[in-house]
Amino acid sequence: MQQIPLSGRNPVFQDTLNVKPHLLILNKMDLADLSNRQRILKKLEKVGMGNVLFTDCLRQRDENIKKLLPMVLQIIENKPRFNREESSDYCLMVIGVPNVGKSSLINSLRRTNLKKGRASRVGGEPGITKAVLTKIQVCERPMMYLLDTPGVLPPKIESVETGMKLALCGTILDHLVGEDIMADYLLYSLNRLGKFSYMEKYDLQAPSDDIHHVLKHIAVKLRKTQRVKAFTGLGNITVTIPNYTAAAYDFIRAFRKGELGQVMLD
Numbered sequence: 633m634q635q636i637p638l639s640g641r642n643p644v645f646q647d648t649l650n651v652k653p654h655l656l657i658l659n660k661m662d663l664a665d666l667s668n669r670q671r672i673l674k675k676l677e678k679v680g681m682g683n684v685l686f687t688d689c690l691r692q693r694d695e696n697i698k699k700l701l702p703m704v705l706q707i708i709e710n711k712p713r714f715n716r717e718e719s720s721d722y723c724l725m726v727i728g729v730p731n732v733g734k735s736s737l738i739n740s741l742r743r744t745n746l747k748k749g750r751a752s753r754v755g756g757e758p759g760i761t762k763a764v765l766t767k768i769q770v771c772e773r774p775m776m777y778l779l780d781t782p783g784v785l786p787p788k789i790e791s792v793e794t795g796m797k798l799a800l801c802g803t804i805l806d807h808l809v810g811e812d813i814m815a816d817y818l819l820y821s822l823n824r825l826g827k828f829s830y831m832e833k834y835d836l837q838a839p840s841d842d843i844h845h846v847l848k849h850i851a852v853k854l855r856k857t858q859r860v861k862a863f864t865g866l867g868n869i870t871v872t873i874p875n876y877t878a879a880a881y882d883f884i885r886a887f888r889k890g891e892l893g894q895v896m897l898d
């Protein structure tokens with residue numbers, strides 16, 4: 633995934649599948665700040681990832697999607713085909729962490745190469761694809777098929793920070809991490825990177841590193857408030873307070889939609 637090209641990789645895939653020719657696709661490039669693309673490419677090359685392609689599956693005519701199958705063919709042809717020399721068709725597999733756009737990629741390839749419609753289910757939450765599906769055709773000459781697979785996270789997440797980045801990019805269900813903690817990490821990251829579009833979006837006068845202040849502002853602006861009972865010595869009264877969870881939810885969604893600017897978390 634583009635915003636986390638390093639943290640978003642599951643290294644177990646590379647270790648176990650290294651014998652097979654493979655290509656690293658960094659999807660959602662529309663959401664990423666690619667001004668330092670060379671730094672990322674160099675880091676990936678150091679860990680053996682020389683074949684990298686940036687894609688945007690939401691764009692109708694993404695030039696890089698068109699390059700994908702010729703690139704795959706070239707990579708395959710440069711490696712011996714082991715026991716499959718006699719077969720002329722190709723079966724590829726799309727693997728990656730949840731919610732990176734694996735199913736979207738398959739649909740984009742079909743749209744671009746075969747002018748055919750969706751074949752794999754897409755959704756905004758991790759865990760949409762639940763089993764390895766049947767082969768989906770993505771090219772006619774040569775005959776190429778793709779297998780969509782459920783997203784898989786590494787068995788052990790390297791650090792809390794990597795975990796927060798994975799959560800922000802929607803690879804883990806939000807409630808398992810907690811929207812309030814994720815919002816706090818998002819604000820910290822935006823400030824660290826000097827990405828202050830959140831001020832304009834939520835009418836803040838100045839950048840802030842106080843998540844409560846920012847969430848209160850978001851809640852009031854979006855009218856996300858809730859009435860709760862307060863017990864006082866003089867009887868019960870009802871007060872209106874900001875709905876911090878709803879505000880955090882909106883803040884995280886805005887980031888995922890690219891409304892807070894293009895960001896590179898790694």
Ligand SMILES: Nc1nc2c(ncn2[C@@H]2O[C@H](COP(=O)(O)OP(=O)(O)OP(=O)(O)O)[C@@H](O)[C@H]2O)c(=O)[nH]1
Binds near residue numbers: 659660661689732733
């Ligand atoms: N901005 C942006 N969003 C994308 C892109 N590709 C996919 N998405 C969105 O990302 C979400 C997840 O896409 P899927 O194709 O379901 O992802 P997946 O990797 O198959 O997900 P799992 O089945 O959960 O592993 C959907 O809301 C897509 O619309 C992209 O290039 N840019």
